[in-house]
Amino acid sequence: MRRMQTRHFAYSEADGVATVRLDRPERLNALTFDSYRELADTFAALATRDSVRAVVVTGTGRAFCSGGDVVDIIGKLLDASEAELAAFTRMTCELVENIHDLEKPVIASLNGTVCGAGAVIACACDLRLAAESAKIAFLFTKVGLCGADMGAAWLLPRIVGLGHAKELLLGGEFISAGRAAEIGLYNRVVPSDELAALTAEWAERLARGPSMGLAMTKRMLAREAHTDFATAMQLEAWAQAECMQHPDHGESHQAFVDKRPANFVQHWPGHSPSEAGECSND
Numbered sequence: 641m642r643r644m645q646t647r648h649f650a651y652s653e654a655d656g657v658a659t660v661r662l663d664r665p666e667r668l669n670a671l672t673f674d675s676y677r678e679l680a681d682t683f684a685a686l687a688t689r690d691s692v693r694a695v696v697v698t699g700t701g702r703a704f705c706s707g708g709d710v711v712d713i714i715g716k717l718l719d720a721s722e723a724e725l726a727a728f729t730r731m732t733c734e735l736v737e738n739i740h741d742l743e744k745p746v747i748a749s750l751n752g753t754v755c756g757a758g759a760v761i762a763c764a765c766d767l768r769l770a771a772e773s774a775k776i777a778f779l780f781t782k783v784g785l786c787g788a789d790m791g792a793a794w795l796l797p798r799i800v801g802l803g804h805a806k807e808l809l810l811g812g813e814f815i816s817a818g819r820a821a822e823i824g825l826y827n828r829v830v831p832s833d834e835l836a837a838l839t840a841e842w843a844e845r846l847a848r849g850p851s852m853g854l855a856m857t858k859r860m861l862a863r864e865a866h867t868d869f870a871t872a873m874q875l876e877a878w879a880q881a882e883c884m885q886h887p888d889h890g891e892s893h894q895a896f897v898d899k900r901p902a903n904f905v906q907h908w909p910g911h912s913p914s915e916a917g918e919c920s921n922d
Contacts, residue, residue: 656693656847665701670709683738698749707756743855
């Protein structure tokens with residue numbers, strides 16, 4: 641498996657888990673034109689990277705991500721043409737779409753402040769685990785922009801409901817990690833020194849899980865959000881029949897008969913018993 645090389649953030653793999661770490665702590669992990677582009681391309685590549693079964697997105701320092709860099713992006717866009725602005729906003733949406741559409745579990749490990757584009761990236765992930773310091777804000781209206789940015793108006797109501805989404809997107813105010821958990825935006829909140837261990841536990845469990853079943857679950861959740869009940873029943877009947885034919889289902893049954901834990905990783909295309917299963921661009 642070819643090593644993933646990234647220039648604008650840190651990337652590593654171990655035991656089926658890829659970690660994407662935003663690594664500009666001096667700028668609160670603000671995004672640049674280059675990091676947006678590379679993140680979008682990386683998540684597109686992860687779709688066909690067999691060595692990866694789950695993904696973690698996190699940051700270095702006291703922020704997860706503070707959004708677009710004020711100097712590198714915001715200042716320069718003030719003088720951009722209409723075509724240049726449209727190209728940039730399409731690229732930001734491409735990143736969120738690639739995260740959301742990846743048929744592998746994606747965990748946002750929110751190590752600190754989450755705002756602007758960082759908040760939408762967190763929403764695009766499947767699960768959000770947060771440190772107590774991980775306050776969050778969708779700041780777009782605070783700077784004269786639309787709260788519907790990078791998919792926020794589609795993603796957020798599906799996570800917290802329309803009422804809470806309107807409060808967050810119209811007001812643009814920070815809420816605490818505790819409040820985010822209360823409204824269902826965060827799945828878990830823990831002390832900062834416990835976040836890494838919790839993230840590793842969740843990511844490793846998902847990476848050891850049945851990849852076909854997890855992928856199908858994500859696909860059906862996305863598809864059924866736009867269908868009527870009768871269509872959903874047809875989709876679920878098809879999806880379950882497909883999973884019943886996958887080796888993971890047979891392995892689960894055999895493990896039950898043998899009275900042992902199921903080994904879903906043996907059916908993972910990227911798995912090789914002779915490989916250490918670890919790589920990094922560090």
